[in-house]
Amino acid sequence: MPKAVIRSLLVSIILVVGLYGCQQDAETPQTVKSDEPAPVTNKAKDKIPLGQLPDDVWPLAYELELTIIPELDEFSGKAAIDIEINGSKDHFYLHGKGIFAGKVHLINEGESHVGSYEQVDPSGVVRIDSPVPLQGRIRLEIEYHAPFNQALHGLYKVTESGKHYAFTQFEAISARLAFPGFDEPRFKTPFSTTLVVPENHVAISNTPEISSTTAGGMKEVRFAPTKPLPTYLIAFAAGDFDVVEWADLPATEIRQRPLPLRGVAVKGKGHQLDYALKGTEAIVTALESYFGTPYPWAKLDILAVPDFAAGAMENVGAITYRETLLLFDETATPSRKRRYKMVHAHELAHQWFGNLVTPAWWNDIWLNESFATWMAHVAMDMAEPDGNYRRDLLSRGLGVMAGDSLVNARQIRQPILSNNDISTAFDGITYAKGGAVLSTFESFLGREDFRRGVRNYMEEFQYGTATADDFIRHLAAASTSQPAEVVISAFNSFLEQPGLPLLEMASDCTDDTVNIHLKQSRYFPLGSKGEQAQQWTMPVCLRLGQADESIKTCLLLSENEQSFALPGACPDWIIPNADSAGYYRFSMSEDDWSSLLNHSDRQNTNEMMAMLGSLTGAFNSGDLDVASLMSIAPQLIASPDWQVATSPMGQMRFMYDRMADEGQKHALEQRFNAFYAGKLDATGLQATADRDQARLQGALVTFLAETARQPELRAELVEMAKAYTGYESDKQIHPEAANPIIVGTALDVAVDELGNHFVDHLLQVALGSTDAVVRGRTLGAAANVKDPAKAAEVLQLAFSDEIRDNEVFTVLYPQVMMQETREATWSWFQENIDRILERIPESGWGRVTFVGSAFCNTTKQAEVEAFFADRIESLTGGPRNLAKTLEGIDLCVAKVQHHKDGMDTWLGQ
Ligand SMILES: [Zn+2]
Known part of the structure; x- marks a missing residue:
């Protein structure tokens, strides 16, 4: 399957995995008992709270002291939690997972009692027992130790260039792997944190450091108490970091105090933080202006993490990011800079929304x-x-x-x-x-x-x-x-209800009135078993155009069907989603579609995008056939807006990948080339600073090289790939030799054209690099190899220490998505699923069911369903993800069946 499809799938998978920091978690079957024998007997039997904890035991404040030495396999800690107990209790519950508790003390009314700690559920529910009844305000003190996590959640280690670092990812329910506590968002309390780290390490948490003392080769760093926070927003980091002290963001009318700002990266990468640090002030200022309130926390650190499951995580005052989102300089592509801005703005917005x-x-x-x-x-x-x-x-x-x-x-x-x-x-x-x-x-x-x-x-x-x-x-x-x-x-x-509204619009006119008839239902594509009757209270804005004028009218559709009489002369065209402001698709009669398409130059880009979305919806629900869609394509391709010009590519790829037999593929290549003839001449292959041009160029090159398979273009891309990676020369990356927007496609094409020798070269480059972007590009391209023996070798990398946990999907997905390697990869996946899961946070386990989405036939659908049947309950999030995957196969099969004849006819014309 062409790389463009793979890339878009990868993008959607990455999105699913949580591009923004908002990674959640759940837990493994194990019971950990206190190191000390429990002194308490007479344990009352009651129901273990598996969802929310009871309301009658409430945390008030935490004091945490963690000793983090990333060179070791374990860390240790002391947690002291002030708790309010309503009524009299000899036991209560909180969270902790995989934690080995030592001394447990309960201090009530000035007296200290030895308590016990027992993990009573694999999800990390802990029971604390007391030898005496407790009530009112108490203090719980627990000394403990626990392993560093191996799959990027809780408190985990990363090793790069021989140095060890520790980072955390607690959202949603992984703080319980790092310290015992009340691991639910509603329990917001102050945290006073102390980190004890090796003397030469930097320690970071949510608030500014208030003291630092060294003794015996270790450094004890105390941080200011936080404002009330939930456990999932706490963060720790330790290591021999590069710390870039940026200038404080100056005080403003809204924020009376300067805001300290720092960038943090692993050793040797600090110099790549300047662009991200420099861009921070404009975003903070915009957010403060929107909210009318200052950034709520005492400082802001941004941390680039070499191995990270999500895209970023909005920890209060210590936001963590994948390196690819934070480390670059002025020469990075416009897309990467934009991506950083969007993610950075998202995480900074969380400092209000969420934090x-x-x-x-x-x-x-x-x-x-x-x-x-x-x-x-x-x-x-x-x-x-x-x-x-x-x-x-x-x-x-x-x-x-x-x-x-x-x-x-x-x-x-x-x-x-x-x-x-x-x-x-x-x-x-x-x-x-x-x-x-x-x-x-x-x-x-x-x-x-x-x-x-x-x-x-x-x-x-x-x-x-x-x-x-x-x-x-x-x-x-x-x-x-x-x-x-x-x-x-x-x-x-x-x-409070799922689904996409479909708005059906009909209109007629009298002398001075336009009658608009609107009907709503839930949209479903071909092959769906969904029930269409569903009702929203839906704001609907129409734009009615006549001659050079247009009028926007907004209505509220609160019934299943409603008619509206609008004063005015009969319009030449109506777009049923003005400015594309409404979240819905629309449908209308063929005549109304024709009128709209004939006046497409009168719609703004947003409206064109909504229109295209609705056309796609009509194709997917069988209301539009291949010939009709292809007859509209030239008009769309001619548009100067890249979003419009590239919009037919998705359905063209579907035809090529899913519907065409080998003989038809060549005919499709010819047609697609004809459709887009000349378009690439306008952009060329050289890098451009214009983001819209770059997006157009990237999409065109990928489509023309990998779906339309233009030989001359492919040859040029092979040369670019060789030069970029120093192939058969110095084996060094030469960024100046490639346009970064298209270099990924160039590497994919070169893998196709040059074969295993080039794949070996790419792997050598990838595994020898610490640059996350270079690694992602080269590893992702190497995973496009189709030769069975070499492909098997690449797949085995998923178990290698040479790749990072967050690169496992980079090698797996291209292999399962390509027709040539799909079968072998599916077999390999089934044999090795347990080893694959070891490298993925448990919260993400259910997402591996997406490998099934590579298939578009019912036999394989049954195989996927059977394979997961026994294990789906043990994969967190698995049941819904599997159901979506299986449903997706139904839709794919139905779409192919419905449109195949239409494509054959169109190709025969
Ligand atoms: Zn988020």
């Missing part, structure tokens, strides 16, 4: 992730008004519609019934659909009213917790244009 106001429980994680997604685009739009950032938000909303068309799609606010649900809550629905729906309501209420609602909500709940109702209440109260009950009903209709 300052925290969801009371994981069912409201959308209050973090949907908001941070939406806010990142809004903040960047404020910081760089010419950057078209809000359009990216629209793209993400359109992109998630396919996933939202599944019967198994989650709703934005999904009940959390198990740790599976915590795991699957961090998906495209929460991020992209949630962001798009917020954008819809921002548009519906008006930006000013919407912002007032956000500010009032922040003010009421700062340093505390909140729920969806709290937010919606403020939004409704802030609206000056809509009745509160309409806002509440409309918002909840998008929040």
